[in-house]
Amino acid sequence: MIEIDQIDKWYGAHQVLKSCSTAVAKGEVVVVCGPSGSGKSTLIKAVNGLEPIQGGRITVAGEVVGSTNLSRLRARIGMVFQSFELYPHRTVLDNVALAQMVVLKRSRADAVAKADGLLTRVGMIDHRMKFPGQLSGGQQQRVAIARALAMDPIAMLFDEPTSALDPEMINEVLDVMTELALEGMTMMVVTHEMGFARRVAHRVVFMDEGAIVEDRAKDAFFDHPDTDRARAFLSKILHH
Amino acid sequence: MIEFDWDALVRALPFLAQGMVLTLELTGLAMVGGIALGTVLAILRLSMPAPVPQIIAGYVNGLRAMPLILVIFWFYLLVPLFLGRPVGAFSSALIAFTMFEAAYYSEIIRAGIQGVPRGQLQAALASGMSYPQAMRYIVLPQAFRAMVPILLTQSIILFQDTSLVYVVGLRDFLTAANIVASRDQRPIEMYLFVAAVYLVLCASASFGVRILQRKSAR
Ligand SMILES: Nc1ncnc2c1ncn2[C@@H]1O[C@H](COP(=O)(O)OP(=O)(O)O)[C@@H](O)[C@H]1O
Numbered sequence: 044m045i046e047i048d049q050i051d052k053w054y055g056a057h058q059v060l061k062s063c064s065t066a067v068a069k070g071e072v073v074v075v076c077g078p079s080g081s082g083k084s085t086l087i088k089a090v091n092g093l094e095p096i097q098g099g100r101i102t103v104a105g106e107v108v109g110s111t112n113l114s115r116l117r118a119r120i121g122m123v124f125q126s127f128e129l130y131p132h133r134t135v136l137d138n139v140a141l142a143q144m145v146v147l148k149r150s151r152a153d154a155v156a157k158a159d160g161l162l163t164r165v166g167m168i169d170h171r172m173k174f175p176g177q178l179s180g181g182q183q184q185r186v187a188i189a190r191a192l193a194m195d196p197i198a199m200l201f202d203e204p205t206s207a208l209d210p211e212m213i214n215e216v217l218d219v220m221t222e223l224a225l226e227g228m229t230m231m232v233v234t235h236e237m238g239f240a241r242r243v244a245h246r247v248v249f250m251d252e253g254a255i256v257e258d259r260a261k262d263a264f265f266d267h268p269d270t271d272r273a274r275a276f277l278s279k280i281l282h283h
Numbered sequence: 284m285i286e287f288d289w290d291a292l293v294r295a296l297p298f299l300a301q302g303m304v305l306t307l308e309l310t311g312l313a314m315v316g317g318i319a320l321g322t323v324l325a326i327l328r329l330s331m332p333a334p335v336p337q338i339i340a341g342y343v344n345g346l347r348a349m350p351l352i353l354v355i356f357w358f359y360l361l362v363p364l365f366l367g368r369p370v371g372a373f374s375s376a377l378i379a380f381t382m383f384e385a386a387y388y389s390e391i392i393r394a395g396i397q398g399v400p401r402g403q404l405q406a407a408l409a410s411g412m413s414y415p416q417a418m419r420y421i422v423l424p425q426a427f428r429a430m431v432p433i434l435l436t437q438s439i440i441l442f443q444d445t446s447l448v449y450v451v452g453l454r455d456f457l458t459a460a461n462i463v464a465s466r467d468q469r470p471i472e473m474y475l476f477v478a479a480v481y482l483v484l485c486a487s488a489s490f491g492v493r494i495l496q497r498k499s500a501r
């Protein structure tokens with residue numbers, strides 16, 4: 044579904060992605076982890092072309108990212124951000140309905156029906172007429188997931204979806220994501236929630252200093268990581 | 284002891300009202316045109332490759348370095364040359380104000396757009412919106428909401444600056460008041476009246492903005 048083939052990216056003289064390759068098959072859940080600044084956000088944002096790359100190639104469902112109609116491809120890939128990025132000037136309902144109307148040209152009635160269904164699913168239907176500023180972080184992130192799902196995506200990208208949340212709100216978001224994974228959604232998830240990774244991931248990609256250092260089946264990664272860097276990272280994060 | 288005589292003022296009211304109509308027309312049209320052009324300039328400057336941003340920066344900084352009165356006068360002379368036919372003082376003044384105000388508005392709007400967190404644009408693009416759609420539905424509404432007070436302040440300055448059109452022979456409110464004041468020799472009453480009018484108009488504009496802000500604060 045997602046193929047990342049030897050991609051490079053520089054910021055000036057600083058190389059932030061070093062010939063990174065990995066892939067996410069249809070229905071697969073891949074967790075990406077690694078120290079802060081290792082290039083996880085840059086990698087995941089390259090997948091839908093938010094971060095242009097200078098070398099290598101990414102394809103999603105056979106289409107090369109950046110070659111043809113980038114907007115059309117993005118419409119089929121859901122993205123969830125660390126800082127939610129709900130539209131503060133729009134109601135919860137509008138947040139979920141807007142791109143359906145603007146991008147997919149659905150009628151308002153269809154978009155609202157779809158939005159209501161998804162808001163029910165993430166437990167936010169009672170808040171549909173509120174503005175994002177009136178919601179807790181966990182509630183905002185659940186709306187953001189509904190917003191992405193409203194486009195009927197073929198894959199979902201998550202960039203540290205729970206890192207900005209108070210601890211007591213992390214699970215309500217992870218529960219929604221777990222349910223999604225169990226339904227067979229193709230997911231690429233940057234997260235440090237190793238419990239989530241153990242439960243639902245198929246593979247774990249470990250990054251350090253712009254390179255993919257390990258790309259392993261979940262159990263192999265957790266039980267006997269190959270590299271010292273991954274071992275050090277794991278012991279730090281698990282004893283935290 | 285000063286003795287006020289308001290009769291002359293009352294007699295002059297229709298004449299002053301004509302001036303006020305011109306002032307308001309010019310302010311309103313130049314404001315709409317200036318904000319529209321300023322928005323386009325700001326977006327182009329932020330999103331186009333070189334040399335477009337540099338050219339726009341030159342335009343903006345050039346006009347902002349110029350005294351307005353000179354700009355009005357130039358356009359009065361240049362626009363007919365450019366179009367090959369006379370356009371009238373009002374049209375040339377309107378073009379001058381629109382172009383001049385656009386330079387100021389575009390800087391305000393550019394700052395407003397940059398003030399919207401970058402993640403908002405990214406989220407809109409990630410959902411499949413094109414750049415123009417993301418601007419229209421997500422970035423600009425937030426930018427304008429934050430900019431309303433400063434755009435209004437700029438528009439009040441514009442309202443006051445319209446009095447400069449006397450250099451091309453137009454009679455705005457203040458120019459009309461000057462004419463009446465020197466004709467009737469009652470300058471004190473006249474300028475008290477003028478000050479009161481400006482005060483009331485500007486105060487109610489500010490009041491309107493505060494209500495707008497409270498409404499949109501939510
Ligand atoms: N706009 C930018 N300009 C320059 N360097 C950047 C920019 N964005 C990110 N970087 C650098 O790229 C590297 C990778 O960043 P990022 O992908 O955000 O890491 P992570 O998500 O793993 O914390 C970091 O060293 C960061 O400083």
Ligand SMILES: [Mg+2]
Binds near residue numbers: 083
């Ligand atoms: Mg990051």
